[in-house]
Structures are given as C-alpha cells and as structure tokens.
Amino acid sequence: MTEQATETQAIRKSVVVDAPQEKAFRVFTEKLGAWWPVATHSVRRERAETAVLEGRVGGRLYERALDGEEILWGEVTVWDPPHRLSYTWHPGRGPETGQAVEIRFLAEGDRTRVELEHHGWERLGDDAAEAIRSYDAGWDLVLVERYAAAVAG
Amino acid sequence: MLERLREGPRAVGELARGLPVSRPAVSQHLRVLKEAGLVTERRAGTRRVYSVNGDGLAELRDYLESFWQVTLAAYKAAVETEDEGGEDD
Numbered sequence: 072m073t074e075q076a077t078e079t080q081a082i083r084k085s086v087v088v089d090a091p092q093e094k095a096f097r098v099f100t101e102k103l104g105a106w107w108p109v110a111t112h113s114v115r116r117e118r119a120e121t122a123v124l125e126g127r128v129g130g131r132l133y134e135r136a137l138d139g140e141e142i143l144w145g146e147v148t149v150w151d152p153p154h155r156l157s158y159t160w161h162p163g164r165g166p167e168t169g170q171a172v173e174i175r176f177l178a179e180g181d182r183t184r185v186e187l188e189h190h191g192w193e194r195l196g197d198d199a200a201e202a203i204r205s206y207d208a209g210w211d212l213v214l215v216e217r218y219a220a221a222v223a224g
Numbered sequence: 225m226l227e228r229l230r231e232g233p234r235a236v237g238e239l240a241r242g243l244p245v246s247r248p249a250v251s252q253h254l255r256v257l258k259e260a261g262l263v264t265e266r267r268a269g270t271r272r273v274y275s276v277n278g279d280g281l282a283e284l285r286d287y288l289e290s291f292w293q294v295t296l297a298a299y300k301a302a303v304e305t306e307d308e309g310g311e312d313d
C-alpha cells in the first residue's frame with residue numbers, strides 16, 4: 072500500500088475478515104481483550120494484562136495493567152452496532168490530545184470489510200516524537216537504527 | 225548530531241564546532257539525515273539551518289500505519305478463529 076501523505080493526513084487501513092458483520096463487530100468490541108496485542112500495543116506493554124472496550128457512547132476504552140491499574144486510551148463517541156464505532160484516542164496522554172479513530176464494518180456477502188480511519192494524529196505536532204515514545208518505548212531504538220542504516224547507505 | 229539538533233536549530237558551522245569531524249563531513253551527515261527525513265533544512269540568508277524534523281510527523285505516520293496494520297492483523301486472526309458456538313451472551 073502506498074502512502075499518499077500529501078492527499079490527506081488521515082491514516083486509513085482496511086481488512087476483509089471471513090465473518091459476517093455482526094460477528095465482526097462483536098469480536099472487535101466485546102472480545103477486544105482476546106485479540107488486542109497488549110504486549111506490544113499498550114502503554115504498559117509487557118505489564119499490561121488486557122484491553123477493554125465499554126460498548127456504549129461515553130464508554131471507556133482502556134488497558135488493565137497486571138497491577139490492576141486502568142489506563143485510559145479513549146472514549147467511545149459513536150456506538151452503532153454492527154455498522155460503526157468511533158472513539159477518541161489518547162493512550163498514555165491527556166484527553167486534550169485526543170484524536171479520533173473511526174471503524175466501519177461493511178458487509179460483503181458472508182464476509183466483512185473493516186475500515187479504520189485515524190484522524191487528527193497530526194495535531195500532535197511538535198509533540199509527535201514524545202507521543203511515539205508513549206506509544207512505544209522502542210522508538211528511540213528505531214530512530215537510531217534508521218539513522219545508522221541511512222548513514223551506512 | 226541528532227542530539228545536538230534536538231536542543232534547537234543549528235547551522236552547519238555551529239554543529240561542526242566541538243565535533244571531532246570536519247565541516248564537510250558534518251555536511252555529508254546532514255545530507256544523509258535529510259534524505260532519511262530525520263532533519264529539515266531551511267535557508268537563513270546565506271546560511272543553511274538544520275533542525276530535527278520538527279514535528280516528526282512522517283515518523284509518526286509510519287509508526288501509526290504499522291500500529292494499525294499489526295492490530296488489524298491480530299483482529300482478523302481472532303475473528304476468523306472465534307468459535308460462534310462458544311458465545312454465552
């Protein structure tokens with residue numbers, strides 16, 4: 072997939088899953104903790120236990136750490152099963168930095184196309200590097216590696 | 225050099241000062257960093273001033289693209305192996 076950063080800033084991803092729309096929606100939301108890769112995609116990472124999405128407008132999206140602490144990732148803003156789900160997104164950061172993630176579940180026969188859009192991330196502006204660190208403690212390593220590769224090349 | 229640039233924008237001369245490398249070597253490094261998208265360059269009069277790719281947006285985009293790619297792949301695997309018969313709601 073090629074980037075079209077000049078066209079728009081929204082990040083778009085989609086995946087077709089071999090499951091009907093209702094199931095696709097239910098697994099995404101109710102079963103979030105069963106599939107979200109918290110070990111790599113969370114604030115606490117290896118010390119995160121699971122991820123939870125509360126299925127209603129105003130519901131929380133959060134990770135629960137092994138020590139029981141709940142770390143907010145965002146709040147549900149659109150709850151329209153089995154079609155659409157949106158939530159704000161500010162894992163490890165204050166809600167004032169909240170971005171928007173919108174997910175649509177489109178039936179394609181027996182399968183479902185799941186489209187994800189992440190808006191407003193560019194709003195982080197000068198805090199982008201810090202934001203990455205809060206997402207991913209390995210960021211500095213990535214930067215260093217990329218730098219090393221660039222210099223070597 | 226990146227560490228130094230993180231403190232603020234610098235011209236080539238300022239960057240070369242205090243580093244055990246020649247000014248052309250510094251320029252060469254900056255060119256590589258610029259091509260890698262890690263620093264940006266702007267002209268101030270006759271000088272070129274470099275700064276760390278201020279907003280880091282390109283890096284953040286790359287990171288988030290990969291973030292959601294991995295997340296959705298995990299989701300796809302889960303939804304396709306989920307046993308409907310096991311649901312208890």
